[in-house]
Amino acid sequence: MEARSASENSPGVPSAPQGRPRRGGYRRLPVQQRREQLIEVALELFAARPPEEVSLDDVAEAAGASRPLVYRYFAGGKQQLYEAALRSAADELTSRFSVPRKGSPTEQLAAVLDRYFDFVAEHDAGYGALLRGGSVVETARTSAIVDEVRRAALRRTLRHLGVRQAGPRLTMLVRSWISVVEGASLSWLDEGRQIPPAELRDWLVDQFVAMSAATAVHDPQTAQVLAGLLALEEPDGPAPALVERLRALLAAQPVVR
Amino acid sequence: MEARSASENSPGVPSAPQGRPRRGGYRRLPVQQRREQLIEVALELFAARPPEEVSLDDVAEAAGASRPLVYRYFAGGKQQLYEAALRSAADELTSRFSVPRKGSPTEQLAAVLDRYFDFVAEHDAGYGALLRGGSVVETARTSAIVDEVRRAALRRTLRHLGVRQAGPRLTMLVRSWISVVEGASLSWLDEGRQIPPAELRDWLVDQFVAMSAATAVHDPQTAQVLAGLLALEEPDGPAPALVERLRALLAAQPVVR
Numbered sequence: 304m305e306a307r308s309a310s311e312n313s314p315g316v317p318s319a320p321q322g323r324p325r326r327g328g329y330r331r332l333p334v335q336q337r338r339e340q341l342i343e344v345a346l347e348l349f350a351a352r353p354p355e356e357v358s359l360d361d362v363a364e365a366a367g368a369s370r371p372l373v374y375r376y377f378a379g380g381k382q383q384l385y386e387a388a389l390r391s392a393a394d395e396l397t398s399r400f401s402v403p404r405k406g407s408p409t410e411q412l413a414a415v416l417d418r419y420f421d422f423v424a425e426h427d428a429g430y431g432a433l434l435r436g437g438s439v440v441e442t443a444r445t446s447a448i449v450d451e452v453r454r455a456a457l458r459r460t461l462r463h464l465g466v467r468q469a470g471p472r473l474t475m476l477v478r479s480w481i482s483v484v485e486g487a488s489l490s491w492l493d494e495g496r497q498i499p500p501a502e503l504r505d506w507l508v509d510q511f512v513a514m515s516a517a518t519a520v521h522d523p524q525t526a527q528v529l530a531g532l533l534a535l536e537e538p539d540g541p542a543p544a545l546v547e548r549l550r551a552l553l554a555a556q557p558v559v560r
Numbered sequence: 561m562e563a564r565s566a567s568e569n570s571p572g573v574p575s576a577p578q579g580r581p582r583r584g585g586y587r588r589l590p591v592q593q594r595r596e597q598l599i600e601v602a603l604e605l606f607a608a609r610p611p612e613e614v615s616l617d618d619v620a621e622a623a624g625a626s627r628p629l630v631y632r633y634f635a636g637g638k639q640q641l642y643e644a645a646l647r648s649a650a651d652e653l654t655s656r657f658s659v660p661r662k663g664s665p666t667e668q669l670a671a672v673l674d675r676y677f678d679f680v681a682e683h684d685a686g687y688g689a690l691l692r693g694g695s696v697v698e699t700a701r702t703s704a705i706v707d708e709v710r711r712a713a714l715r716r717t718l719r720h721l722g723v724r725q726a727g728p729r730l731t732m733l734v735r736s737w738i739s740v741v742e743g744a745s746l747s748w749l750d751e752g753r754q755i756p757p758a759e760l761r762d763w764l765v766d767q768f769v770a771m772s773a774a775t776a777v778h779d780p781q782t783a784q785v786l787a788g789l790l791a792l793e794e795p796d797g798p799a800p801a802l803v804e805r806l807r808a809l810l811a812a813q814p815v816v817r
Contacts, residue, residue: 486739513774
């Protein structure tokens with residue numbers, strides 16, 4: 304909504320001549336650029352510490368700006384800045400859900416998970432605070448942003464599986480697997496990243512196959528989706544390998560009836 | 561902390577004679593009983609609507625009490641009342657995690673899940689608001705209460721599995737399965753309870769077995785736990801049945817290498 308050409312001391316009003324020395328020695332930036340810079344700085348701070356431990360002064364200082372200047376851009380203060388930062392992070396995360404064109408279905412899933420875990424690793428404390436809720440800057444609006452990301456993940460995953468109209472069991476399966484991705488990433492952060500990210504990614508792909516298999520034994524739609532997915536796999540890909548290993552594991556269990 | 565014998569108009573001070581007519585026609589209750597009643601009424605209201613749509617006046621009205629009286633018990637207002645209600649709900653939920661002595665491991669797990677879903681069904685909107693976060697009465701304290709419940713679920717499940725010291729992979733598996741239980745219950749509420757609760761429970765038990773199997777192929781500790789669990793199962797129980805069905809499903813997939 305702000306004019307891109309305006310200067311920051313009075314957004315919307317034509318800027319004073321560039322290069323003139325400013326009070327306080329702060330660096331002058333064009334409006335849009337400053338706005339983006341403030342969001343970026345805020346994101347970094349919210350990633351490093353829980354949101355309740357980040358003050359507007361911290362943001363101003365890290366941005367090389369004054370507190371009144373931050374307020375000029377975010378009149379709603381920390382809450383508004385947090386929401387803008389969250390929206391920016393949510394957009395970035397959602398953009399990572401786009402599935403590469405190359406590879407088998409599980410290779411594509413693995414590529415998306417790699418990008419997801421890069422994001423988790425970058426945003427660390429901020430990611431945790433976000434998913435866990437309960438931060439003091441958490442509201443119904445921030446919650447809606449997070450829910451939107453989850454819905455986007457559900458839509459993308461179903462589209463990736465070639466599903467147009469998911470029944471309640473397939474929907475529950477995919478939503479639950481998305482919960483596993485969230486839960487595993489939080490657990491990974493909490494436990495000090497003990498498990499290598501590549502192993503975690505492979506584990507999540509395996510979980511997807513195993514959870515689908517356990518659902519497929521009762522739900523025809525999931526059975527069809529799983530069969531379609533396995534048919535597209537490379538013979539030496541992770542899904543056939545898991546199928547083989549599960550076969551061996553199950554064969555080792557005592558046969559019943 | 562309050563004396564059980566005190567009356568409510570001045571908690572901590574001996575009560576006026578019982579049975580005397582009161583101003584405003586409100587019913588008089590002993591202090592502890594009134595406190596419990598207010599929490600119970602608040603829980604019902606928070607279960608029926610998102611917490612931000614429940615006012616202290618609503619609580620007072622539903623309890624047959626005045627607003628000042630509610631403030632006398634909960635000087636911190638709605639926030640304090642919400643936390644007390646949440647604490648009470650969390651204690652109730654945690655108490656349902658106790659595993660019955662009878663039955664195979666999966667029968668015991670199913671019994672715990674039945675009690676869990678009774679709780680979800682009773683608390684409905686309140687349960688959703690709680691797990692999703694983002695309610696206006698959500699704080700670091702309420703978040704800590706929810707995290708405590710999750711940690712209790714993790715501890716109980718590991719104890720149930722006979723695990724003393726869980727490695728990072730087994731911990732991640734159990735935490736992830738708990739995320740599945742949460743995600744599935746939210747999905748179940750959101751999708752209008754289309755799936756019968758008994759089917760949902762059986763599905764979650766199956767997911768536990770399948771997720772354990774997929775983890776067991778790479779993690780010796782999980783393999784040991786799963787083998788121990790399956791050894792205790794009844795031949796006609798859900799875990800052997802799933803193992804059989806998975807075998808059949810996997811056998812139907814094209815054999816690789």
